[in-house]
Amino acid sequence: MTRAPEMDFEDTQGARLKMALATIRTDIDAAFDELLPVPDDTRAQLVEAMRHAAIGGGKRVRPLLLVATATMLNVSREAAILAGAAVESIHVYSLIHDDLPCMDDDDMRRGRPTVHKAFDEATAVLAGDALHALAFEILTFEGVSADPFVQAELTRCLALASGMGGMAGGQAMDMAADSATYDLHTITRLQQLKTGALLTASVEMGAILARVPPSSRVPLLSYARDIGLAFQIADDLLDHEGDEHKAGKALRKDEDQGKQTFVSLMGADAARSQAKALVEQACGHLSQYGEDAGVLCDLARYIVERDR
Amino acid sequence: MTRAPEMDFEDTQGARLKMALATIRTDIDAAFDELLPVPDDTRAQLVEAMRHAAIGGGKRVRPLLLVATATMLNVSREAAILAGAAVESIHVYSLIHDDLPCMDDDDMRRGRPTVHKAFDEATAVLAGDALHALAFEILTFEGVSADPFVQAELTRCLALASGMGGMAGGQAMDMAADSATYDLHTITRLQQLKTGALLTASVEMGAILARVPPSSRVPLLSYARDIGLAFQIADDLLDHEGDEHKAGKALRKDEDQGKQTFVSLMGADAARSQAKALVEQACGHLSQYGEDAGVLCDLARYIVERDR
Numbered sequence: 001m002t003r004a005p006e007m008d009f010e011d012t013q014g015a016r017l018k019m020a021l022a023t024i025r026t027d028i029d030a031a032f033d034e035l036l037p038v039p040d041d042t043r044a045q046l047v048e049a050m051r052h053a054a055i056g057g058g059k060r061v062r063p064l065l066l067v068a069t070a071t072m073l074n075v076s077r078e079a080a081i082l083a084g085a086a087v088e089s090i091h092v093y094s095l096i097h098d099d100l101p102c103m104d105d106d107d108m109r110r111g112r113p114t115v116h117k118a119f120d121e122a123t124a125v126l127a128g129d130a131l132h133a134l135a136f137e138i139l140t141f142e143g144v145s146a147d148p149f150v151q152a153e154l155t156r157c158l159a160l161a162s163g164m165g166g167m168a169g170g171q172a173m174d175m176a177a178d179s180a181t182y183d184l185h186t187i188t189r190l191q192q193l194k195t196g197a198l199l200t201a202s203v204e205m206g207a208i209l210a211r212v213p214p215s216s217r218v219p220l221l222s223y224a225r226d227i228g229l230a231f232q233i234a235d236d237l238l239d240h241e242g243d244e245h246k247a248g249k250a251l252r253k254d255e256d257q258g259k260q261t262f263v264s265l266m267g268a269d270a271a272r273s274q275a276k277a278l279v280e281q282a283c284g285h286l287s288q289y290g291e292d293a294g295v296l297c298d299l300a301r302y303i304v305e306r307d308r
Numbered sequence: 309m310t311r312a313p314e315m316d317f318e319d320t321q322g323a324r325l326k327m328a329l330a331t332i333r334t335d336i337d338a339a340f341d342e343l344l345p346v347p348d349d350t351r352a353q354l355v356e357a358m359r360h361a362a363i364g365g366g367k368r369v370r371p372l373l374l375v376a377t378a379t380m381l382n383v384s385r386e387a388a389i390l391a392g393a394a395v396e397s398i399h400v401y402s403l404i405h406d407d408l409p410c411m412d413d414d415d416m417r418r419g420r421p422t423v424h425k426a427f428d429e430a431t432a433v434l435a436g437d438a439l440h441a442l443a444f445e446i447l448t449f450e451g452v453s454a455d456p457f458v459q460a461e462l463t464r465c466l467a468l469a470s471g472m473g474g475m476a477g478g479q480a481m482d483m484a485a486d487s488a489t490y491d492l493h494t495i496t497r498l499q500q501l502k503t504g505a506l507l508t509a510s511v512e513m514g515a516i517l518a519r520v521p522p523s524s525r526v527p528l529l530s531y532a533r534d535i536g537l538a539f540q541i542a543d544d545l546l547d548h549e550g551d552e553h554k555a556g557k558a559l560r561k562d563e564d565q566g567k568q569t570f571v572s573l574m575g576a577d578a579a580r581s582q583a584k585a586l587v588e589q590a591c592g593h594l595s596q597y598g599e600d601a602g603v604l605c606d607l608a609r610y611i612v613e614r615d616r
Contacts, residue, residue: 039477041497042488046480047472097437102429121410122483125433126476129405132437133471136444140464148460155463156448163441164354168434169347172354175430180350189349 017298024064024084027077029055031085035134049119049127050134054092057110057248061231061303062087062202068295069206069220079209082144083154087202089135090162096128098171104253111248132162145209153208161201170194182260188229191262195235196228219285226282227300233275234304236261240268246308275304325606332372332392335385337363339393343442357427357435358442362400365418365556369539369611370395370510376603377514377528387452387517391462394446395510398470401439404432406479412561419556440470453517461516469509478502490568496537499570503543504536527593534590535608541583542612544569548576554616583612 032054038047063084070080099106099114100121107117116124138144139154160166170193173186182190203224207217236254240263244251254261262271279300286293340362346355371392378388407414407422408429415425424432446452447462468474478501481494490498511532515525544562548571552559562569570579587608594601 039472041481041494042484043472043477043480045484046477050472094437097433100430100433102433122408123480125405125408125410126480126483129402129436129440129470130472130476130480132440133467133474133476136463137467137471140460140467148457152448152456152459152463155444155460159441159445159448162437163445164347164351164358164438166441168438168441169351169354172351172431172434172438173349175434176350176353186349 013294013298013301016294017302020064020068020295020298021059021302024060024067025058027067027081028060028063028085028088031081032088035085035138045119045123046126046130049115049123050131052112052118053096053109053115053127054089054131057112058088058092059306059308060084060088061299062091062198064299065199065202065224065296066206068299069203070209072289072292072296073206073210073212075206075209079144080206082138082141083205083209084202086135086138086144086154086158087198087205089131089138090158090167091198093128093131093135094162094167094171096124096131100124103175106250108249135162150208150211154205157201157204157208161197166193166197166201167195170197177259178257184262184265187260187262187265191232192225192228195232196225199228199231200224219288223282223285223296223300226278226285227303230275230278230282230300231303233262233271233278234306236263237268237271237275238307239263242307248308272304279304321602321606321609324602325610328372328376328603328606329367329610332368332375333366335375335389336368336371336393336396339389340396343393343446353427353431354434354438357423357431358439360420360426361404361417361423361435362397362439365420366396366400367614367616368392368396369607370399370506372607373507373510373532373604374514376607377511378517380597380600380604381514381518381520383514383517388514390446390449390452391513391517392510394443394452394462394466395506395513397439397443397446398466398475399506401436401443402470402475402479404436404439408432411483414558416557443470458516458519462513465509465512465516469505474501474505474509475503478505485567486565492570492573495568495570495573499540500533500536503540504533507536507539508532527596531590531593531604531608534586534593535611538583538586538590538608539611541570541579541586542614544571545576545579545583546615547571550615556616580612587612 036047036051038044066084066087067080071077095109096115098104099109100116106114108114115127135158136155139158140151145151162168170190173190174194200221203220204217207220238247239251239254242251282300283297286296344355344359346352374392374395375388379385403417404423406412407417408424414422416422423435443466444463447466448459453459470476478498481498482502508529511528512525515528546555547559547562550559574582590608591605594604
């Protein structure tokens with residue numbers, strides 16, 4: 001795939017994003033390392049499994065969305081990193097459970113054995129559950145905010161995005177896709193729940209940390225919605241034409257299972273155009289923030305250009 | 309087993325507790341019925357599975373602990389019921405996941421097929437996850453408290469009690485018990501995490517709703533710790549000598565697996581005496597509340613006398 005010049009990550013925007021992605025990986029790894037000390041008792045395997053899943057892998061798109069939004073709005077980086085670890089904790093738990101034999105039955109994730117492969121299924125279920133609880137524990141830390149109003153709003157936002165009205169609901173629709181035939185409208189709704197809700201929550205939590213009132217969050221949420229959709233279209237494209245080695249996981253599973261995706265419904269070319277249009281629209285929503293929105297715009301472009 | 313006169317639930321205390329148990333069951337069922345409307349899309353099966361697990365079964369000991377504590381401290385019943393539904397939501401999710409084939413592999417629970425039997429394993433994993441998120445969503449409802457300080461403290465309390473430092477950590481220790489030999493001290497620690505943490509959180513959440521400051525919660529938490537231990541000893545006794553039909557689930561699994569329990573380590577008679585002594589000690593901690601602590605004391609006695 002040839003890249004248009006403005007998509008070249010060797011240029012200024014590319015260097016800025018590369019730095020942001022590298023820094024967030026280091027910071028989130030350090031946060032999890034501190035949040036997950038291995039206890040000196042028989043819980044050790046549980047915590048090792050949590051560390052296996054949470055440390056040293058992943059693009060950290062959700063924490064970066066949260067931290068970049070918070071930084072743009074002058075929130076301290078330390079607080080944003082902790083809140084970012086909470087969102088990532090939810091994301092990681094969902095990956096562990098989705099990879100289980102009874103769900104997607106995947107052996108590899110982020111280039112390493114999945115938790116139920118490296119440990120066992122029971123430990124994988126439990127490690128996911130413990131990361132789920134950890135997310136909400138983190139949100140009540142003083143380091144996130146000393147203001148209980150902010151803590152409570154972060155909790156509400158993350159809980160809504162994770163549950164049956166968000167990620168878990170989207171996953172349920174995805175599982176039902178084996179027996180139902182979805183049109184483009186329903187696939188969009190499914191993806192808005194399954195991946196969009198948590199991406200949007202990441203941006204909104206940055207705004208909550210900055211005490212942006214709900215009425216002023218509209219441009220940020222519009223940005224998040226557009227990149228959420230672009231992210232999923234890019235994922236479908238990657239699943240359709242990507243490199244398993246680079247992706248670090250099995251690809252073409254949806255196709256093999258005959259599931260509808262944006263690519264199967266729209267065709268690869270139209271899907272690619274749509275993703276790019278969504279990204280430009282997303283960046284447009286942030287015009288009022290000018291140069292301060294640089295990382296968020298770079299990240300939006302990266303989302304459709306990434307190869308893993 | 310013959311009952312001592314003071315344990316007879318046909319007397320005054322018995323009637324008061326019977327009423328409290330019946331009322332809490334009705335109220336928690338009603339709360340879940342309202343919290344879990346079945347959506348008109350392919351998430352319907354997920355929500356049906358959540359309802360299967362959450363409605364119409366269980367003794368509701370945790371919600372009753374919370375509501376009885378809150379009522380003793382003059383909190384509105386409506387708020388306490390909602391918070392009780394949050395605690396029960398965590399308890400129910402843990403039962404769904406514990407029953408999975410890769411965990412305890414149980415077919416029956418509360419006299420009905422477990423979720424993975426009534427639906428399928430993937431739905432069971434996801435229904436547990438969605439109930440887990442629901443718990444934290446509930447705690448940020450205005451109906452629980454309009455004060456974000458209370459919402460945040462409830463969230464912290466429930467997250468700590470559910471995660472690797474509480475219920476999930478205890479479950480991990482329990483799983484490791486297959487390969488490790490535990491002494492009485494370690495079994496006590498295991499149970500304090502696995503079941504004690506959530507029982508204690510139930511009482512503490514009642515105190516949080518009533519804005520009892522941490523320094524004044526000591527008697528309540530001492531009560532909770534004692535009945536938590538008594539509850540587990542009673543569970544082990546039930547597992548050892550109970551009636552599967554009344555219990556509504558398979559019994560003698562620990563024994564068959566050669567796991568250490570309070571009964572195997574202490575003997576049934578000593579375990580029974582210990583449970584009764586703990587209950588009297590628990591009630592003693594509440595002396596400052598006088599007659600207002602009646603339901604909590606009745607509940608403590610019920611915990612060691614129940615046959616299911």
